[in-house]
Amino acid sequence: MKSLMIxxxxxxxxxxxxxxxxxxQVAETxxxxxxxxxRGSAGLMDPIKPGIRPGSDTAHLSLFGYDPYKYYxxxxxxxxxxxxxxxxxxxxxxxTNFATLDSDGKISDRRAGRISEGQDELEKALSDLKSxxxxxxxxxxxxxxxxxxxxxxxxxxLGGNVTPTDPHELGIRMxxxxxxxxxxxxxxxxxxxxxxxxxxxxQNHPLNMERKEMGKLPANAIMARGAAxxxxxxxxxxxxxxxxxxxxxxxxxxxVARIIGMEFKQAEGATGTVDSNILNKVKLALKQLEKGQDLxxxxxxxxDNASHDHDAxxxxxxxxxxxxxxxxxxxxxxxxxxxxxxAGDHTTPIKYGGHVADPVPAMLAGPNVRKDRVEVFDEFxxxxxxLGRFSGNLLPITLGYSNQLKKFGA
Amino acid sequence: MKSLMIxxxxxxxxxxxxxxxxxxQVAETxxxxxxxxxRGSAGLMDPIKPGIRPGSDTAHLSLFGYDPYKYYxxxxxxxxxxxxxxxxxxxxxxxTNFATLDSDGKISDRRAGRISEGQDELEKALSDLKSxxxxxxxxxxxxxxxxxxxxxxxxxxLGGNVTPTDPHELGIRMxxxxxxxxxxxxxxxxxxxxxxxxxxxxQNHPLNMERKEMGKLPANAIMARGAAxxxxxxxxxxxxxxxxxxxxxxxxxxxVARIIGMEFKQAEGATGTVDSNILNKVKLALKQLEKGQDLxxxxxxxxDNASHDHDAxxxxxxxxxxxxxxxxxxxxxxxxxxxxxxAGDHTTPIKYGGHVADPVPAMLAGPNVRKDRVEVFDEFxxxxxxLGRFSGNLLPITLGYSNQLKKFGA
Numbered sequence: 144m145k146s147l148m149i150x151x152x153x154x155x156x157x158x159x160x161x162x163x164x165x166x167x168q169v170a171e172t173x174x175x176x177x178x179x180x181x182r183g184s185a186g187l188m189d190p191i192k193p194g195i196r197p198g199s200d201t202a203h204l205s206l207f208g209y210d211p212y213k214y215y216x217x218x219x220x221x222x223x224x225x226x227x228x229x230x231x232x233x234x235x236x237x238x239t240n241f242a243t244l245d246s247d248g249k250i251s252d253r254r255a256g257r258i259s260e261g262q263d264e265l266e267k268a269l270s271d272l273k274s275x276x277x278x279x280x281x282x283x284x285x286x287x288x289x290x291x292x293x294x295x296x297x298x299x300x301l302g303g304n305v306t307p308t309d310p311h312e313l314g315i316r317m318x319x320x321x322x323x324x325x326x327x328x329x330x331x332x333x334x335x336x337x338x339x340x341x342x343x344x345x346q347n348h349p350l351n352m353e354r355k356e357m358g359k360l361p362a363n364a365i366m367a368r369g370a371a372x373x374x375x376x377x378x379x380x381x382x383x384x385x386x387x388x389x390x391x392x393x394x395x396x397x398x399v400a401r402i403i404g405m406e407f408k409q410a411e412g413a414t415g416t417v418d419s420n421i422l423n424k425v426k427l428a429l430k431q432l433e434k435g436q437d438l439x440x441x442x443x444x445x446x447d448n449a450s451h452d453h454d455a456x457x458x459x460x461x462x463x464x465x466x467x468x469x470x471x472x473x474x475x476x477x478x479x480x481x482x483x484x485x486a487g488d489h490t491t492p493i494k495y496g497g498h499v500a501d502p503v504p505a506m507l508a509g510p511n512v513r514k515d516r517v518e519v520f521d522e523f524x525x526x527x528x529x530l531g532r533f534s535g536n537l538l539p540i541t542l543g544y545s546n547q548l549k550k551f552g553a
Numbered sequence: 554m555k556s557l558m559i560x561x562x563x564x565x566x567x568x569x570x571x572x573x574x575x576x577x578q579v580a581e582t583x584x585x586x587x588x589x590x591x592r593g594s595a596g597l598m599d600p601i602k603p604g605i606r607p608g609s610d611t612a613h614l615s616l617f618g619y620d621p622y623k624y625y626x627x628x629x630x631x632x633x634x635x636x637x638x639x640x641x642x643x644x645x646x647x648x649t650n651f652a653t654l655d656s657d658g659k660i661s662d663r664r665a666g667r668i669s670e671g672q673d674e675l676e677k678a679l680s681d682l683k684s685x686x687x688x689x690x691x692x693x694x695x696x697x698x699x700x701x702x703x704x705x706x707x708x709x710x711l712g713g714n715v716t717p718t719d720p721h722e723l724g725i726r727m728x729x730x731x732x733x734x735x736x737x738x739x740x741x742x743x744x745x746x747x748x749x750x751x752x753x754x755x756q757n758h759p760l761n762m763e764r765k766e767m768g769k770l771p772a773n774a775i776m777a778r779g780a781a782x783x784x785x786x787x788x789x790x791x792x793x794x795x796x797x798x799x800x801x802x803x804x805x806x807x808x809v810a811r812i813i814g815m816e817f818k819q820a821e822g823a824t825g826t827v828d829s830n831i832l833n834k835v836k837l838a839l840k841q842l843e844k845g846q847d848l849x850x851x852x853x854x855x856x857d858n859a860s861h862d863h864d865a866x867x868x869x870x871x872x873x874x875x876x877x878x879x880x881x882x883x884x885x886x887x888x889x890x891x892x893x894x895x896a897g898d899h900t901t902p903i904k905y906g907g908h909v910a911d912p913v914p915a916m917l918a919g920p921n922v923r924k925d926r927v928e929v930f931d932e933f934x935x936x937x938x939x940l941g942r943f944s945g946n947l948l949p950i951t952l953g954y955s956n957q958l959k960k961f962g963a
Contacts, residue, residue: 198962
């Protein structure tokens, strides 16, 4: 049998979203409801556990069955892996932003005006970054979408307890990184050195001259945060004995999935925004299962983007867009041999615009699921579902229904 | 936003309480039910986890989000902090009883006839207690209500693995304390020395002569139990980033709350019994929120007292008394900006008269709560509520709805 795990990021909502109803309640989701009614069972899932407010990375670790209290080292390594950098046990990685410093060296924009072109040239200009103090340490920088990127150091005696050089504030100078232990102090040293060098290179880069002339903010600094060593965790092959692919567009999700050993598959037109061609993602996911993968993890990001932007209409529209792909799934999944799970990774209410700890609606569908009486997929109906309330572990739970789990004990 | 967490001690019951119904089912609770119906969601909470029979201290640690398997060292330190002693990392503390030894040195009453006057004098007489063998160790004794008190030793190399000198039995001599490791042996030594000294002082105390003359049992010994070192735990400020107050009357609850960094507030007329002026407590709790505290923990003890006394009528009456304070809360809480949680800390059935592991009814009310269809707050209705079944952590769960939680991960 096969397993398909689908996550709509930030899917969960609160009654305050739209006049006392959540976006998921307001959205028309006939296809999801049809699947749930005919083949499914619903429940409420605490992404990590009740009373814990999840990040995206910690939530996904937990959904994949990896206790984030045991395995989470920080965000940087997932970001780096997510944008295609090859990271290993020797790496310490940071998530970076291209940023704008004014003539006094103070931060005037944390995203360099959301720079949208020329980043390849800037990446190239930074390809020889090096620490003079620690020449044995390999330095790698890679751009991602817009202002985003990652910076990795590979070498001996590096540590991940490094404070960010992105203060999440404007009008002040970039703070120097500090390490909270000996190895991390060394790593902070390298970060400060490399960051200074990057600023010098970027300051005089022709592209930034051009940007200034055009009235755009120059990308004359990189700021780093989310320092992380490589997490010491078993791959899905080892832990569950399965092969798995990830179909996603957001770097962080791709990164977590790659680090636990899923193969990344790029869908045409997948953007990680509300405009993404998510039907292509769904088709690619099913193709991966047909090609022999035991499990595919399919991630939609648009729900969370709209939630962070306090955009109820955008969230409702994106949920309805997801619903249409479920129409295709209803018709094309081999329902005799497949279990599908669908849930949020956390709740992001429209008014609050950030992650909260409230549990998310979750459903499982397939031949071995004990169908319950829930016919509508939302935060309220799912509370009465046959799955009850459970904490994370959606991936192994899905595998379980597909008889894909190894036995613990005799 | 603000959080108000209300615990009615031993609130949960069993069908055998009153002719097949629990006391909570029998009690008339129109105000609690009104709050739940209009603004709330209900569930069942296992104070620690299913199949664990909680103590009051371990249950409260768990409700506060502190895993008792990780943080619990014993009862003594909470009792000492709860009666206002300043305890630190250097302390080992015991809960004590004034007791009566007969002329053969055998225990004839574990509570010195529930002594109700003169304890201040006895405390004063014991103010110079000292170990001759270990003069560097500071010895402090403080009385509490009736026969209750606490004894603390502060100094280097003390341990908390010390057996009690209160055998919970009559007609035998007080057993000598023993230590289960080197530091605890030293501590047991000191306890035995100090206990002997205390008996000598008390034996000849004028107050005890008087008591004997009046036909009362003398308080001629102190018995110790619940040895505990100071638990190594993060304060609520650090763990959750919040300020918090506790409004309670029972020493143990005040103690747990103080040790995790809550500020104790004394309500006028609060006694920790069924006669307590609990409306004053409720008013003080709300005042604390208005004064700027992020969270207030409000504790009612009467439900548990009546349960331990097998007094169904007393428990029902006290629940109805609590209900009347909910009438005041319904009218006076700022419901746009406050989340309230209400639950038991464990189940104490009338017939059994002790703590059992059965889950307790729990509810959350406030603007961000996904209202469910439960309209009656009792052990049976709550089982069908929108919160499902969860384990402890009521404090962080409440904070979550009020957007007061720190994020774990990025």
